[in-house]
Amino acid sequence: MADPNAPAPPTDAGPRLPDAGGPVDATALDEVVRFTAELIRIDTTNRGGGEGHERPAAEYVAERLAEAGLEPRVLEKAPGRGNVVARIEGTDPTADALLVHGHLDVVPADPDEWRVHPFSGEVSDGVVWGRGAVDMKDADAMVLALVRAWARAGVRPRRSVVLAFTADEEDTAAYGSGFLADQHADLFDGCTESIGESGAFTFHPGDGRRLYPLAAGERGTAWLTLTARGRAGHGSKINAANAVTRLTAAVTRIGDHRWPVRLTETVRAGLTELAALYDVPLPDLDEPDPDRLAAAVDGLLARLGPAAGLLAPTVRNSTNPTVLAAGYKVNVIPGSASAQVDGRVLPGAEREFAATLDQLTGPDVEWDFLHHEIPLQAPVDSGTYATLRDALRHFDPEAAVVPYCMSGGTDAKQFSRLGVVNYGFMPLRLPEGFDYQAMFHGVDERVPVSALHFGVRVLDRAIRSL
Known part of the structure; x- marks a missing residue:
């Protein structure tokens, strides 16, 4: 149940607004x-x-x-x-x-x-x-x-x-x-x-x-299904082809992956305007070296304080594992295991996203789009x-x-x-x-x-x- 002693929500009688000169009555x-x-x-x-x-x-x-x-x-x-x-x-x-x-x-x-x-x-x-x-x-x-x-x-x-x-x-x-x-x-x-x-x-x-x-702008939707295949068997036996192990290793790699900075025109404009608003010197946002660009953008975001929260989620692609499914009995190694991942992709970064997923999943795990929409x-x-x-x-x-x-x-x-x-x-x-x-x-x-x-x-x- 909700806490009855929780503080009341903020209220606001509202600012006095200029006359719109229109029909809103x-x-x-x-x-x-x-x-x-x-x-x-x-x-x-x-x-x-x-x-x-x-x-x-x-x-x-x-x-x-x-x-x-x-x-x-x-x-x-x-x-x-x-x-x-x-x-x-x-x-x-x-x-x-x-x-x-x-x-x-x-x-x-x-x-x-x-x-x-x-x-x-x-x-x-x-x-x-x-x-x-x-x-x-x-x-x-x-x-x-x-x-x-x-x-x-x-x-x-x-x-x-x-x-x-x-x-x-x-x-x-x-x-x-x-x-x-x-x-x-x-x-x-x-x-x-x-x-x-x-x-x-x-x-x-x-x-x-x-x-x-x-x-x-908005990032593209890349909801993914991961499927690992392995060799079914008794839970008491050593099994080098355990589908659960293969899946969880891939999921961990995906969840831990640090995507590189990729600046779209929209995000670049937002960073430029916030830097001017906060009188923060603007780093080189055209740096060709991804590592140096990432350091420059992350440093800029740190200097912008809470305002950086508007842009920080969209300087990179992202992949968050959300669903796991495998097995049906504790002493049975299943022949397959699956997971779902919520992926989001920046404009212009779709090929990089797919190539990176191929590397992160490895040879023992297949991935496909559960739902895919463009940025x-x-x-x-x-x-x-x-x-x-x-x-x-x-x-x-x-x-x-x-x-x-x-x-x-x-x-x-x-x-x-x-x-x-x-x-x-x-x-x-x-x-x-x-x-x-x-x-x-x-x-x-x-x-x-x-x-x-x-x-x-x-x-x-x-x-x-x-």
Whole structure:
């Protein structure tokens, strides 16, 4: 059970925000909180392996969109795996369309570990509680509240906007964005750029600054299955071809491997901006010697303090063993053993990743992809990046907006098949002491009401300015 004496979560009445000069009204601010809570109360737990049920949330979203005069379509690859797509026609028919996407599913939550029930959607002390509060029913609610505000005010964006609320992002996206990209590509005609999770949140490095990482890339997904073959036999006999021994040796090598530094353009830009912000001399980031480059980058990260946490996970590939399976009886040596590894790969490093896995697994262990998706990168010198950055700064003039690459992946990978370039931009202004990244898949997930108000205002300014 959760500790009843645990400290209360941080709350924030919220900063006084500049006038947006737009349609976001008191109704929209009320709705974004209500929609977040009501979506949380719809249990859309995705346990993987095809086990999920997003349809009730999809119907809820479709109803809210229809009330705003849109014509949403609910689409399923399998019964219960609901997705919603709708289009808002822009005022400039020559402009490329913008995709705004968010997922409806959530990871499992054990109620015994939480202070409040994870599907209660409780709103108390200025905070909305529950699974999905930041990942990412809050963002879905912000989008819903915004388009309804546009409808009330008779406002249309310059670019046509395609809205996609997806299933299955928390697993392989096969029932969600993958299905939509493969079988309903026509619904995304004209889309060249998108915004989705999970950037533009406040990161507090503890020195009074407010950093906002704006995602312009993400590492590729390389979930692996390892299989060791050996000679089955009696547990009392010496066996030089023990599959368990072969497997665990390979798993240890993989888990212990220190991947070399590989700087993508996004991470390089983030390091450069943070170094300037903290007045830290910039080392040679073009050093051809991998060992010297690693020493230079690791030294720079050490001097940046807590702010380095935004970029440190994405200067290298990574491989983390997560699952082991072997044997069925203590005195029987099995003929095979298997493991799973969560691998993440930087843009441009996929061949190196595969070659290194061949070396680490060795001759007695085979590896293959359990799930594989490409890494992504978006330009940080684009007009779109500048517009998103400026929208944040309008509502928080002291914001330091920093390019970053997400360590994990999102639905942007699937939508990239349609030629769509993605930015992670679902803004939240969070109070000091609120660890946003710890909320993802964590216990006691929650979001401040003031952050939701900030987010819907920033989204409005950003999308209508693009």
